[in-house]
Amino acid sequence: MSEEYINELLDSLPLSFCFVNPLGVIVNANNPLQNLTGYLTTEMVGKNIDVLFFEKEEIEIFKKEISESQEKIEKEMTLLAKDKRKILIRVIASGQRDKKGNFNGYFLIFSEIKGKEEFQKELEKEVKQKTKALKESSLALLNILDDVEQSRLLAEREKNKTLAVIENFPEGLLFFNKENKLTSVNFKIQEIFGIKKKKLILGKKTPDLLNKYPSFTPLIKFLGEDEVKTTHRKELELKKDLILEVSVIPVVSKQEKLGTLVILRNITREKIVERLKSEFVSIAAHQLRTPLSSIKWVLKMILDGDLGSLTQEQRIFLEKTYKGNEKMIRLINDLLNVTKIEEGRIVYRLQEEDIIKIIKEVMDVFKEQSIIQNKNLKFEFIKPEEEKIIVQADREKLFLAFQNLIDNAFHYTPIGGNIKVVVKHLKDEGMVLTSIQDSGIGIPEEQQKRVFTRFFRATNTIKENVEGTGLGLFIAKNIIESHDGKIWFESKENQGSSFYFSLPVKKII
Amino acid sequence: MAKKILLIEDEELIRNLLEKKLKMEGYEAFVVENGVKGLEKIKEIKPDLILLDIVMPQKGGFEVMEEMQKDDEMKSIPVIIISNSGQPVELDRAKELGAKDWLIKTEFDPQEVLEKIKRQI
Numbered sequence: 291m292s293e294e295y296i297n298e299l300l301d302s303l304p305l306s307f308c309f310v311n312p313l314g315v316i317v318n319a320n321n322p323l324q325n326l327t328g329y330l331t332t333e334m335v336g337k338n339i340d341v342l343f344f345e346k347e348e349i350e351i352f353k354k355e356i357s358e359s360q361e362k363i364e365k366e367m368t369l370l371a372k373d374k375r376k377i378l379i380r381v382i383a384s385g386q387r388d389k390k391g392n393f394n395g396y397f398l399i400f401s402e403i404k405g406k407e408e409f410q411k412e413l414e415k416e417v418k419q420k421t422k423a424l425k426e427s428s429l430a431l432l433n434i435l436d437d438v439e440q441s442r443l444l445a446e447r448e449k450n451k452t453l454a455v456i457e458n459f460p461e462g463l464l465f466f467n468k469e470n471k472l473t474s475v476n477f478k479i480q481e482i483f484g485i486k487k488k489k490l491i492l493g494k495k496t497p498d499l500l501n502k503y504p505s506f507t508p509l510i511k512f513l514g515e516d517e518v519k520t521t522h523r524k525e526l527e528l529k530k531d532l533i534l535e536v537s538v539i540p541v542v543s544k545q546e547k548l549g550t551l552v553i554l555r556n557i558t559r560e561k562i563v564e565r566l567k568s569e570f571v572s573i574a575a576h577q578l579r580t581p582l583s584s585i586k587w588v589l590k591m592i593l594d595g596d597l598g599s600l601t602q603e604q605r606i607f608l609e610k611t612y613k614g615n616e617k618m619i620r621l622i623n624d625l626l627n628v629t630k631i632e633e634g635r636i637v638y639r640l641q642e643e644d645i646i647k648i649i650k651e652v653m654d655v656f657k658e659q660s661i662i663q664n665k666n667l668k669f670e671f672i673k674p675e676e677e678k679i680i681v682q683a684d685r686e687k688l689f690l691a692f693q694n695l696i697d698n699a700f701h702y703t704p705i706g707g708n709i710k711v712v713v714k715h716l717k718d719e720g721m722v723l724t725s726i727q728d729s730g731i732g733i734p735e736e737q738q739k740r741v742f743t744r745f746f747r748a749t750n751t752i753k754e755n756v757e758g759t760g761l762g763l764f765i766a767k768n769i770i771e772s773h774d775g776k777i778w779f780e781s782k783e784n785q786g787s788s789f790y791f792s793l794p795v796k797k798i799i
Numbered sequence: 800m801a802k803k804i805l806l807i808e809d810e811e812l813i814r815n816l817l818e819k820k821l822k823m824e825g826y827e828a829f830v831v832e833n834g835v836k837g838l839e840k841i842k843e844i845k846p847d848l849i850l851l852d853i854v855m856p857q858k859g860g861f862e863v864m865e866e867m868q869k870d871d872e873m874k875s876i877p878v879i880i881i882s883n884s885g886q887p888v889e890l891d892r893a894k895e896l897g898a899k900d901w902l903i904k905t906e907f908d909p910q911e912v913l914e915k916i917k918r919q920i
Contacts, residue, residue: 579883583904584812590908591816596823619905637887 306400310339312393314353326379326400328372339398344368344376356383356396369400378403462534462554466518468547470496482528482554483509509554513538518550525557533558568629575622575629582622585615617757624761627690628744631768636687638772642796643683645722646673646713652692653711656700667703670710678799679715679722683773691769694762695726695789701756702730702787721792731756732783741779742767750783766791801827802920805846807837807863808881809855813904817850820909826916834858838866841873848920850912851898853882853889864896877919881912 297318300307306323308316319334327334327342334342343349345367355363362384369377382399456463462478472494475485483505485491491499491506496518500510505528512526513519513536521538528534535555541548589612591597593605600608630636653671660667681688699709707729714723733741733748740746745760770777770791781787804826808814814830821828829844831837835858841849853860860880867873880893880901890901900915907915 576883579905580810583883584810584816586905587813587816587909590910591820594910596820596909623905639887 308334308339308342308398309395310398311395312357314339316342317395323400326371326377326402327369328375333372342369344370352381352383356385357393359385366403461556462552464552464554465541465549466496466552467549470516470518470550472496472499473549479554482532482534482556509534509536512536513552518552520550525561531558532556533561564632568633571625571629575626578622579619582615582619586612586619589615621759624759624765627765628761631765636768636772638684638687640682640684640773642680643685643688644678644799645681645683645688645724645793646677646679648683648685648689649692649711649713649724652689652696655693656696656709660700665700665703665705667700667706668708670708672710672712674713674715674722676715676798679713680796680799681722681773681793682796683793684769687769688773691766691791692724694766695791698758698762698789699726699728699730699787701758702751703728704730715795715798716792719792720795722795723790723792725788725790727786727788729786732785732787733779733781734783738779738781742777801825802847803827803829803844804848804850804916805837805840805844806830806850807832807834807840807855807860808850808852809833810852813881816909817912820913824913834860834863837863841867841876845872846876848916849876849878850881850916851878853880853884853893861892861896864893864898868896879912879915879919 300318301321303320304322306320306326308319308323311317316334316337316339319329319331321331323329323334324331329342339353340346340349348367352363352365352367362382364380364382367379367381369379371377380401380403382401383396384399385396386394388394456474457476459476459478462482463474463476464472464479465474467473472491475488475491479485480488483491483503485503485505491503494502496510496513496515499506500515508526508528512524513521518538520540521536524536526534526536533556535557537553537555539551539553541551589608592600593608593612627636650671653669657669659665660669696709696711703709708727709729710725710727712723712725712727714725716723731750734750737746737748741748742763744764746763747758747760751758767777770793773793775791775793777789777791779787779789804821806814806817806821806828808817808830809832811832814832818828818830829840829846831840833855837849837851837858840846851860851863860882864878867876867878874897877899878897880898881904882889882901883904885901885903893901899919902912902915
């Protein structure tokens with residue numbers, strides 16, 4: 291084969307190649323390599339092969355490997371084109387030796403890794419995108435961390451604020467955990483109990499507090515020595531001149547009991563004011579009673595004709611005056627009773643009393659009054675089968691309670707109306723039930739909740755000009771409840787009211 | 800002979816009224832305005848019954864009864880308390896000191912006082 295033919299063949303091959311002598315100088319290069327590198331063959335021939343590669347150091351190693359190797363060597367390298375473009379290529383080197391094994395040079399065959407380049411670009415693009423996404427994610431993460439930190443700061447600030455509120459709360463706060471250990475208190479507690487440092491008492495259980503800190507003794511005894519019991523607004527005289535209102539609330543979160551919160555409110559001042567008010571009312575009432583009783587007696591004697599006969603006109607005026615005086619006496623008695631109830635000064639002396647007899651006595655008085663006052667009320671008393679129903683009662687107080695109930699029925703029932711009193715033995719419950727039903731003006735529904743409170747007067751009673759102090763039912767309720775009884779009512783405006791009270795039965799005769 | 804009733808009471812109006820009422824009823828009525836004079840009068844006239852107020856200047860009703868208890872003769876005279884109040888503790892004290900009855904002025908009238916006297920003598 292002639293050399294010319296070979297050259298032609300090489301030039302027509304699609305592969306780029308060149309032949310390099312042992313010194314690394316390009317001896318020959320075909321057309322495809324011209325196209326790939328941008329160099330003319332004439333420019334390449336005579337130049338060192340290094341010219342075609344970007345990795346100068348690697349090519350030195352590569353050349354050495356080729357001279358020493360008996361086999362083909364394949365490598366990925368970067369071709370440096372004439373216009374300085376970098377082209378990723380696969381190079382296959384094939385060393386040429388003569389029959390004696392002397393190294394004569396080598397062929398280099400270049401094949402462009404086109405796909406690879408694009409792949410690389412894609413990869414780079416993807417990497418860039420991923421990097422961008424990653425950057426964004428990390429920024430987002432930083433933002434989240436920032437938010438979390440801010441939330442934490444906010445929460446901490448809120449917590450500090452809450453703690454500050456608790457610390458400076460004007461009422462004493464104690465928190466006992468589930469094990470009845472005192473876990474937190476505020477400054478007010480230190481003040482009330484004279485504790486210099488909180489840590490002295492924190493973590494202590496109720497019996498420890500009871501034994502080691504005498505100032506706590508009354509409170510712990512009040513709360514319960516082994517377990518803190520729930521209470522609502524109960525009074526405790528911790529020491530002289532220090533009266534507390536104690537509320538104990540279970541603290542529950544998601545149906546789990548966390549512990550108990552004890553709230554102590556200093557009500558000493560209120561109590562003093564209340565006491566002074568009561569004392570004032572009490573003294574004023576006593577002072578008023580003396581002249582009122584004198585007036586009563588004088589009028590009674592005049593009306594009885596003890597001081598000479600009266601004209602009809604004189605009699606009418608005096609009778610009205612007498613009634614007015616009686617009303618004042620009644621009001622003052624009511625006020626005295628209320629102050630006694632408020633101060634807890636009412637002393638009950640319970641004895642066995644027949645409730646039927648007490649009720650009958652009160653009713654007789656009112657029947658007579660109804661006739662005297664021309665009210666013509668129809669009184670009906672439905673007695674039980676039993677002859678006597680004995681209850682443990684303070685006769686006078688029970689008399690007063692029932693009198694107040696009948697008095698209301700009497701006053702709030704118009705002329706010609708009905709009043710029905712029923713006494714019934716509830717055998718199964720061991721109670722005696724008394725009901726007082728009237729056909730009176732009734733209590734407006736929206737006011738019914740306040741019926742048993744002090745000075746309550748329904749708006750319609752004021753409209754109808756019915757007199758009353760607004761104390762009778764308050765007194766009645768307190769008396770009935772002090773007899774372990776219950777009192778309640780049903781009422782419809784313009785139809786009438788029914789009041790009920792039940793008392794435990796001692797025995798039946 | 801008419802029965803002697805002694806009224807020891809500081810309220811003038813009540814004194815005058817009861818005195819009149821008692822006399823009208825045919826009793827021999829004596830009135831004094833405090834406990835000191837009351838005790839003197841008891842010794843002097845030896846009444847059949849005493850109507851006694853509790854709150855009075857100088858010497859109150861309870862003190863009068865305490866002194867009466869120390870004297871065998873005075874001890875036997877029935878006493879009815881007439882008072883403006885009627886606290887259970889006061890009633891107990893009066894019973895201890897031998898009072899026969901107790902009436903609260905605002906709850907009673909002169910006619911009823913007479914009925915209470917009649918129940919005693």
